[in-house]
Amino acid sequence: MVKPNRPQFTDVEGLAAMVGHGDAFGVGGHHFARLPVALLRAITRSGVKDLHYVSWAGGLPLELLLEVDAVAEIDLCFSSLDIFGLPPKFRAAAESGAIPVRDWTALAMIQALRAAQQNLSSMPFQLPQGSDMLARMPNAIAGPDPLAGTDTGFIPPLRLDTFVVHAQRADASGNVQIIGPRALDFAMAGAARKVLVTVEEIVPVGALRQDGRQSILTRNQVSAIALAPGGAYPASCLPFYVTDYQALSEAFAAKDTVLSDKLRLPSGGLSERLQEAAKVSAETVLAMPAPAQGDKKASVDEIIAARIAAELDNESFASAGAVSPLANVAYRLAKATHAPDMIIATMSCGHLDIAPSPMVLSLIESLDCETAAAHAGGDDTYSTYYQAGAVTHEIVGAAQVDRRGRVNTIALRKPSGGLLRLPGQGGMADVANMHRDYLLYIPRHSVQSLVDGVEIASSARGLLTPAERDPMGYRTGKALVFTDLCVFRLDQTSRELIVIETMPGVTHQQIRDATGFAVTFDAGCRELPMPSGDVLAALRNRVDPLGLRRLEFVSAKERGALIAEILAADRAMLERLIAAQKSPAAS
Structure with a gap:
């Protein structure tokens, strides 16, 4: 979309006034990083209505807009509030059918945005084989490639009227600097008629050249800019401040107040703690001894984390998905112990080849940003790594898996007949086939989570055998499902799940009783080994001192108390690290 060479400089309210009724509206940033919260709050006050929300993720931005009935339709891949669970307003809208929700695969959305960005009538994409996603996406079709003749997906342009994003800096001529992962920001900016940006700082022309590891949205791609220090709060904007998880927790827990009001920047500005936390280095964190957690017996979450870590070696390239504490812990455990040469993203x-820093909640993003060999966008990494078959592992949690290893993370039918909306599949429909190894986990094995057939196959290993995978350029590896009772293998001959390992002390009958299909046990089925003392020590004290992995193994009712415990421990650890960063002798 052609824009003037010089963007307009205005204030946040001025940007909000540029959003029109009925706009196709995209939001930049990622999870709780660089979200344009100040601008979104201004948009909610502007009275704009009938927005067509279009973004890879819903999450907090979508909740803010739904709260004021500003959204008429939704196109996304995923919606979650990260450790805080499912977004209630999104769930309510989707479950009631009040607002149309269209689920996309990540690759189809990327290609649709690229079609708009590149002024093309359509773009091809690899089909999400084995899933039901093609039929769920607007205007996506399968057809023969005109050159190769093989079945390929095709998607028309996904054009945006307005794209809003928060960034670190702009220079006086309007070039915008983004530090760290840039999600789909560049593709969305290229697909948008208006690009509205808030920034922490406006610097003289030429100043941006002094910063390393950055991406620049050039001034002819930007419509208007507003200075908004703290404009992402309570999300993060590195290197200025980290995410305020305590403020988010309180805002999401408050039932009788307006979410937008709970998320405003404090009257005194950003707290010193959030700003100082952004300066804590990986060296300081690694030098700080973690509180020893004793030699108590290994818990289920620890056994599974250690077992998943054992799947990784020095040649692994493991990608951590949107909300996967267990996977993140397993990857870091492997790299910190037996697989130092593996690559973690x-x-x-967006963070490529990180060091296995301890998972301190408030610092995970900043430490990964610091230690990563490179920063990237989601569109870049799909082309370079996922589609190329370079990623070996992406371990993902699933709400429901059937006997053929198909996953449902979109919606479940309640016994009453109502709908229970789930977060969505993110990018799993694509990468379930692209990654060498297909690894899932079900934290709570039950007849509701292991079923004979899923209602919606949001992702699946449709290409399973070497004969199916080799022509696509994909390597063939393992296909496993981990639960708190056992480990299944997706058999290449029967194409059904077979139990190959049982958890310590779990009987075959317990597994049969808790599974919604007839269970087959491999002839060589064995009991999982317990993690060694050294592995447990590394897991508890070096990798996951706050026990974030536990969040995936508790019920919704237990989650609130566990989050409160983790936040208290996180704050105490953060205060120690800030003191150590300021004065190394203090540690």
Whole structure:
């Protein structure tokens, strides 16, 4: 979309006034990083209505807009509030049918945005074989490639009227600097008629050249800019401040107040703690001894984390998905112990080749940003790594898996007949086939989570055998499902799940009773080994001192108390690290 060479400079309210009724509206940033919260709050006050929300993720931005009935339709891949669970307003809208929700695969959305960005009538994409997603996406079709003749997906342009994003800096001529992962920001900006940006700082022309590891949205791609220090709060904007998880927790827990009001920047500005936390280095964190957690017996979450870590070796390239504490822990455990040469990518492949820093909640993003060999966008990494078959592992949690290893993370039918909306499949429909190894986990094995057939196959290993995978350029590896009772293998001959390992002390009959299909046990089925003392020590004290992995193994009712415990421990650890960063002798 052609824009003037010089963007307009205005204030946040001025940007909000540029959003029109009925706009196709995209939001930049990622999870709780660089979200344009100040601008979104201004948009909610502007009275704009009938927005067509279009973004890879829903999450907090979508909740803010739904709260004021500003959204008429939704196109996304995923919606979650990260450790805080499912977004209630999104769920209510989807379950009631009050607002149309269209689920996309990540690759189809990327290609549709690229078609708009590149002024093309359509773009091809690899089909999400084995899933039901093609039929769920607007205007996507399968057809023969005109050159190769093989079945390929095709998607028309996904054009946006308005794209809003928060960034670190702009220079006086309007070039915008983004530090760290940039999600789909560049593709969305290229697909948008108006690009509205808030920034922490406006600097003189030429100043941006002094910063390393950055991406620049050039001034002819930007419509208007507003200075908004703290404009992402309570989300993060590195290197200025980290995410305020305590403020988010309180805002999401408050039932009788307006969410937008709970998320405003404090009258005194950003707290010193959030700003100082952004300066804590990986060296400081690694030098700080973690509180020893004793030699108590290994818990289920620890056994599964250690077992998943054992799947990784020095040749692994493991990508951590959107909301996967267990996977993140397993990857870091492997790299910190037996697989130092493996590559870990976090923030949906936005941080490439990170060091296995301890998972301190408030610092995960900043430490990964610091130690990563490179920063990238989601569109870049799909082309370079996922589609190329370069990623070996992406371990993802599933709400429901059937006997053929098909996953449902979109919606479940309640016994009453109502709908229970789930977060969505993110990018799993694509990468379930692209990754060498297909690894899932079900934290709570039950007849509701292991079923004979899923209602919606949001992702699946449709290409399973070497004969199916080799022509696509994909390597063939393992296909496993981990639960708190056992480990299944997706058999290449029967194409059904077979139990190959049982959890310590779990009987075959317990597994049969808790599974919604007839269970087959491999002839060589064995009991999982317990993690060694050294592995447990590394897991508890070096990798996951706050026990974030536990969040995936508790019920919704237990989650609130566990989050409160983790936040208290996180704050105490953060205060120690800030003191150590300021004065190393203090540690």
